[in-house]
Amino acid sequence: MLKQRVITALVLLAVLLPALAASTAWPFAVLTLVFIGAGGWEWARLNGLTGAGALALGGLVAAGGAWALVSGWAWQLDGVGSLWLFAVLTWVLGGALVLRGGGALWARWPQSLRWVIGVVVLWLAWGAMAVAKQRGLNFLLSVFCLVWAADVAAYFGGRAFGKRKLAPAISPGKSWEGVWTGQIGTLLLAFGWMAVDRHVALGSDSIYTVLERQLGVVGLVAGVLFLAAMSVVGDLFESLIKRQAGAKDSSALLPGHGGVLDRIDALLPVLPIALYLVSLNHG
Template sequence: MLMTRIATAVVLLIVLLAVLGWGGPTGWNEFVGITLLAAFWEWGRLGGLKSSQSLVYAVFSTALFGGLLYLSRPETLTFPILALAGVFWVSIAPFCLRQVSIKLISRPLVYLSLGLMLVCAAGLALGLAYTHGVVFLLSVVAICWVADVFAYVFGRLFGKRKLAPRVSPGKSWEGAIGGTVCVILLSWAVVSLAGHYTVLQDTWQFQAAQKFSPLLFSFWLAVLSAFSIVGDLFESLLKRNSGMKDSSQLLPGHGGVLDRIDAQLPVLPLAMLLLGAVGA
């Protein structure tokens, strides 16, 4: 299983770097569209749709995302969609996690509409981040990568107190705190080194550090790290409600696409909104 997981991760990394290096804007948008197609399909299945019904939902949702991306002015639609997603992640998702229930969003129309909005918001945030450059894009998604990797490390080494035992028994407070501290420390390292390596001035971290005071910058990094955990836990709650271990088996050793991007769903729109990189 470990070797399968590593092999899949290597292949995904190669594909990602190839798209970023040679795909251009069209290739990147197509890559995002394919990723969202899989995510929408899995979202539908987690909501109780049959596989064929989920496919129809996924195709419709991806087509709508493509329309938003290509046929409309991004500055007129991106901000409200990202803002609505932000409201959900800040208010409704934590409520569902406290209640250990998705009853509030369980009506099929509400659930499917919510998936459409949340996944589209992450996709639009990715498209917007790409317009600021590859370094900027990678620096945004790296927030979740760092939080996740170090939460795992600290959880394995020091984890004793369960963070959300009824939703995801494997997560601990020690892991969450360790991951958050590492996000803050590494972000400050990027900012500190930006004077010597100008490429780092294109990162989200450097640009955010120019906008906020040091204390507020560190606070927002902690907030984004916390919401990467909220995204992860919320998807775990959906899987718990559906009785599924993974969102799918599309990625051998990793589960499904949603299992890989769940933490990014809240962080991407919130990070772009915080930086004010979205035209209202």
């Protein structure tokens, strides 16, 4: 298993690094369309759609992104605050509703509605990812690393201090103590990254520097904590869907790692919400 994980990770890095290093956002946007389309296929299968239907749903997600690229609309999304506000409301209100109701509530919703939700959240995440890359590699990586830092700090904090279960019916391994240590980890990352931004020319500002400049230190702290919390919501949401479908992983597309959704679940809400936060200005 470890060998598979390492080989898969190396292959992914070999594919992603050239696109990340490209001076324009096009290569990364096109490459991630493939991954987001695969995520759409996984979403369809987890929600009762198989065969050609699942492929069609994945293709629809990718086609929506391709249209946005070809039309040039994808590069105008940065200033569409209403779109990112819609994403915030969808994840905050919808996420709270689904997680509170559990798998039983999700299963009662019409399959067609669940498919539409998948198309929307995946497309929004891809659009936000393309815009983040357009803002600069430093900005994009700072969002990615926020999610990874929250996850790593929560894992170790949960193992060391975890006592109170966060959502035992959905993800028994998660604890409230893990959530809090994850948030502390993201704050440490944020202030450390801003220090690097101030002393090293990285070509673009990180999300932390942008939030501090536009919302002040209090706004920065609140924004980082909010994003860390929403990363947990994304993780729990995918776990709920898998549990309701009786699946351990979203697929076996990434040997040793599960599926695409298993790797990007926490990013689904964080990417569009990050774009909304940086569209705000306190002054």
